[in-house]
Amino acid sequence: MFKFKPVFKKRKYITLKNAVDKIENKEEVAPNIPGGMWIKCNTCGNIMYKKDLEDNAKVCTSCGKYYRMNAKERIELVIDTGTFREIDRDLKTVNPLDFPQYEDKVAKSKEETGLEEGFVAGYGKIYGKDVVIGVMDSNFMMGSMGSVVGEKITRAIEKATEERLPVIIFTASGGARMQEGMYSLMQMAKTSAVVGRHSEAGLLYIPIITDPTTGGVTASFAMLGDIILSEPGTIIGFAGRRVIEQTIRQKLPEDFQKAEFLLEHGFLDKIVERKELKKTLYKIVDMH
Ligand SMILES: [Zn+2]
Known part of the structure; x- marks a missing residue:
């Protein structure tokens, strides 16, 4: 099966990183926080303002999933x-x-x-x-x-x-x-x-x-x-x-x-x- 990479690099709209699509192969989903202002939790699907997540020590405000910290x-x-x-x-x-x-x-x-x-x-x-x-x-x-x-x-x-x-x-x-x-x-x-x-x-x-x-x-x-x-x-x-x-x-x-x-x-x-x-x-x- 072929997988195509997106051709467009710069998006003009707010993006949601949806890791749920990839969850079938769980080990490949690194729980790092992607760019953009909003983030969707890849465990519970909760959509959070990125700053709220950071203020909560990078723990999902809904399900309590731990994201990695640098x-x-x-x-x-x-x-x-x-x-x-x-x-x-x-x-x-x-x-x-x-x-x-x-x-x-x-x-x-x-x-x-x-x-x-x-x-x-x-x-x-x-x-x-x-x-x-x-x-x-x-x-x-x-x-x-x-x-x-x-x-x-x-x-x-x-x-x-x-x-x-x-x-x-x-x-x-x-x-x-x-x-x-x-x-x-x-x-x-x-x-x-x-x-x-x-x-x-x-x-x-x-x-x-x-x-x-x-x-x-x-x-x-x-x-x-x-x-x-x-x-x-x-x-x-x-x-x-x-x-x-x-x-x-x-x-x-x-x-x-x-x-x-x-x-x-x-x-x-x-x-x-x-x-x-x-x-x-x-x-x-x-x-x-
Ligand atoms: Zn969550």
Whole structure:
């Protein structure tokens, strides 16, 4: 079957992104918010003014579906206004394996996201409490973990260990960055080791696993928290569902790899509503 792409680029009328048409193949519908002033929820069909959705922490005002947030929005969600100070912004990604078109992909992601890499870290305050916060941005090459992402995570945690601060990291990742091959895989060991040292120093580390977190990130620092939080409906896994089904030749449960399923099976400590997240983090940090 042929599928035609629209010829007209500029529309003069208000557009409604209707993801319901594509819902048959659910996995291909990324719940990002498209351009335009209005948005139709791809779960319940509710039509919202885009600003209302953004004011509601990107949660559908009708059915409560969670839309993805970028790094900047995450920081704004939990960090006191004006207290965020970014660290290690200037680390540059190189192409260690001379992987074809890798530089182009990185350049494109930089342009689209306004970020230097798929991880942003810095100091900030949560209701006046000092923390080190890091956020992966799934819009930057699917939040994949290359050498620079791994290095930035490591440095952020090392700084927190030195200054005896708690670390909070939002994860969102497609896994290791294939364009960096073995260098990407080594980041799993490196980030895990630094989390270990932070813990040995008696300090707190809270990962918040957001949609989607998979692959080498799940298999390293995302799952090594003292208290592991997540959001409703988040997909968390290592290998993809289809790969597992084909390998074990069995049908997996419907809610497999969903945060609720993982909570029930002891992989998560709590699923926290977005609106409650800042308060929850404050309580944990304060208790510690
Ligand atoms: Zn909805």
